[in-house]
Amino acid sequence: MTYQLYYWPGLQGRGEFVRLALEEAGADYVDVARLARERGGGAGGLMKVMADRSQPFAPFAPPFLKDGALTVSQTANILAYLAPRLGLAPEGEARRVFAAGLQLTIADMVAEAHDTHHPIAGSLYYEDQKEAAKARSTDFIANRISKYMGYFERVLRRNPDGPEHAVGDSLTTVDLSLYQLVAGLTYAFPCGMAPFTEACPLLFRLCDAVQTRPNIAAYLASDRRIPFNESGIFRRYPELDQDGTWTVEAA
């Protein structure tokens, strides 16, 4: 059965966390909104599916995944559904439950990263909330990046199965999502993220390992990988970036 991924065309966004899992596994999937318009693609096609009021189990927002008659919404929920099917789930309940918690912690940081450029309202342009965006980004770089990166580095360091993976001894969706998170933050805040290459060596080693996996490397080099851009979650607005700080208490 071909998985159908529904997400906005033209940006990585939250859909990218799902794409990376599907691509790593070599899964059979269609990125529906990127099809030609006559085949149901484009933002219009996506909105039509969203507006179908006959669906009982309708999603609130993209991304969502259709697997036959089943609809799965919310990034972390989609990944929890796909992981065991794609061989990207850890073994055993303790590790699965921990992986699910990590996936949601990543989702929290993604939402915070989005709000650095849209702290007031998604319905307003960035240009109309620039002052608040600067204030929120300043706090994000000073306090939040360090707190999250320090946590993920600790997770790797303390992994009883070894520091090559966030959970267990093989690749999971959490590893793939950490790669995407670090790549996105580094795109958006090159100065803010600079100290972490040294401060979080295990995390950056994991990211290198992910991006050189054959299926991921091929995907990243393909035109299926939409470049980071200023429509996505991670946006490079140089005026929001500033030197990052690594605080020892996060270690």
Added chain:
Amino acid sequence: MTYQLYYWPGLQGRGEFVRLALEEAGADYVDVARLARERGGGAGGLMKVMADRSQPFAPFAPPFLKDGALTVSQTANILAYLAPRLGLAPEGEARRVFAAGLQLTIADMVAEAHDTHHPIAGSLYYEDQKEAAKARSTDFIANRISKYMGYFERVLRRNPDGPEHAVGDSLTTVDLSLYQLVAGLTYAFPCGMAPFTEACPLLFRLCDAVQTRPNIAAYLASDRRIPFNESGIFRRYPELDQDGTWTVEAA
């Protein structure tokens, strides 16, 4: 086995979504931070557990739940873990997957409700971000409440098992969480929420049904239920409230 819930004392916060599930089911649990200090309670006891760097599967933030040797973090993940154990999960994969998506959509709205009073930084006082808080609250009331409430009302209306529950034909953690969400929003934004009593009759009927269930009613009347206050997620700052609008396109 007694469940141990770890959450900040003195506020409902995200911990309340877990408490409601445990209370409805009459589960054996301890709200650890509310114990006396000599028994490991208080914020200090919580922070000591958080700071224990010997734990391999450490949570990023409260709430988290200990069930024997297992630690479960993130509200939606805790509820997904507890639901089948407490008889609060729907039957079948389609409904379980949909319930998990709803639980995460509720979590998203909770985070947005929090950011109405802290749009710039959790590390700053509300008083130091009041202007941005007013702007964010204005958008939240004008656009977000309507969008979310309209969605949840539709979910109830379209439930193939009947409009008494969000998913399936019996009470789930989603119903309990919707009650808490609506109660919190109504506390924080009495004017902003006013139109929805009429616009979302199924949602408010569900909330009434939840709060009159014997175990929930007993809990709400007990001193285990911390009153809403201005340390929590849902805060009543009258200057942030304004008349709500119900837009037809959300119907």
